[in-house]
Amino acid sequence: MPISRPSGQIATRPLLWTISVALAVVLLIGVWATGGLRAAPRPRIRRPATAIDLGGYEVTVTDAVLRRPARGSVVSLLVTLGVKNKERRSALLDDFTINALSLESAGGPAVTAAMAQATSQGADVNMLPPRVPVTVVLRYVLPRGTVPPPGFHARLALWRYDHREDFFYGHVEWVSRKPADPKSRQSAEFAVPLPLRREGL
Known part of the structure; x- marks a missing residue:
C-alpha cells in the first residue's frame, strides 16, 4: 500500500527551494557589487x-x-x-x-x-x-x-x-x-x- 504524505509537506519543498535560490542570487549580487568576484588588480x-x-x-x-x-x-x-x-x-x-x-x-x-x-x-x-x-x-x-x-x-x-x-x-x-x-x-x-x-x- 503506498504511503500517503501530508500535502503541506509536499508543498513546502518547492517553497524552500525557491527561497534558497533567491537568497543565493541576492548573495552573489551583493558580492559582485562590492568587487568580490573581480580579481584584485595587480601592479x-x-x-x-x-x-x-x-x-x-x-x-x-x-x-x-x-x-x-x-x-x-x-x-x-x-x-x-x-x-x-x-x-x-x-x-x-x-x-x-x-x-x-x-x-x-x-x-x-x-x-x-x-x-x-x-x-x-x-x-x-x-x-x-x-x-x-x-x-x-x-x-x-x-x-x-x-x-x-x-x-x-x-x-x-x-x-x-x-x-x-x-x-x-x-x-x-x-x-x-x-x-x-x-x-x-x-x-x-x-x-x-x-x-x-x-x-x-
Missing part, C-alpha cells in the same frame, strides 16, 4: 633600472642588497633608488618614502622599514629638490638573528602620485593614490622585482 611589473613615472616623481631602482654587518646580528635589506622630483618645488623625503613606496617580501622572515637617507651632489638632504636627481637608500631590517633563506625574495611597490597647489599661498600638497586603509584591495601602480645581492651572508 604593472617593471624591471630594475627602468625609469618609472609616478606623476610627481620619476623613480629608478638601481640596486638591492641583503647585508649583515661585520659585527652584529641584524640583517638589512638596502634598496637604492634614483629619484627626481618632476615639479618646480621641493618635496619632503619622508612624504615620498612613507606614501609612495611599500615593500613586499616572501619566502622568509618579515621585513620592517627602518630609515631612508638621500644624497644630492655629494651632500645629505631631507628634501627632494625640483628637477634634480637624488640618490635615496631605503633600509629595511629583518628580525635579529635571522638568516634569509635562499628562496627569500622581495619587490618594491610604487604608488602613483599627484599634487594640488593652493591658489593663494602656493602650497603644494602631494596626493598619493595609495589607500589609507591597509586592508584595501587597491593595488600599487607599479612593482619592481629586486634581484638581491648578498653581502656577509
Whole structure:
C-alpha cells in the first residue's frame, strides 16, 4: 500500500527551494557589487633600472642588497633608488618614502622599514629638490638573528602620485593614490622585482 504524505509537506519543498535560490542570487549580487568576484588588480611589473613615472616623481631602482654587518646580528635589506622630483618645488623625503613606496617580501622572515637617507651632489638632504636627481637608500631590517633563506625574495611597490597647489599661498600638497586603509584591495601602480645581492651572508 503506498504511503500517503501530508500535502503541506509536499508543498513546502518547492517553497524552500525557491527561497534558497533567491537568497543565493541576492548573495552573489551583493558580492559582485562590492568587487568580490573581480580579481584584485595587480601592479604593472617593471624591471630594475627602468625609469618609472609616478606623476610627481620619476623613480629608478638601481640596486638591492641583503647585508649583515661585520659585527652584529641584524640583517638589512638596502634598496637604492634614483629619484627626481618632476615639479618646480621641493618635496619632503619622508612624504615620498612613507606614501609612495611599500615593500613586499616572501619566502622568509618579515621585513620592517627602518630609515631612508638621500644624497644630492655629494651632500645629505631631507628634501627632494625640483628637477634634480637624488640618490635615496631605503633600509629595511629583518628580525635579529635571522638568516634569509635562499628562496627569500622581495619587490618594491610604487604608488602613483599627484599634487594640488593652493591658489593663494602656493602650497603644494602631494596626493598619493595609495589607500589609507591597509586592508584595501587597491593595488600599487607599479612593482619592481629586486634581484638581491648578498653581502656577509
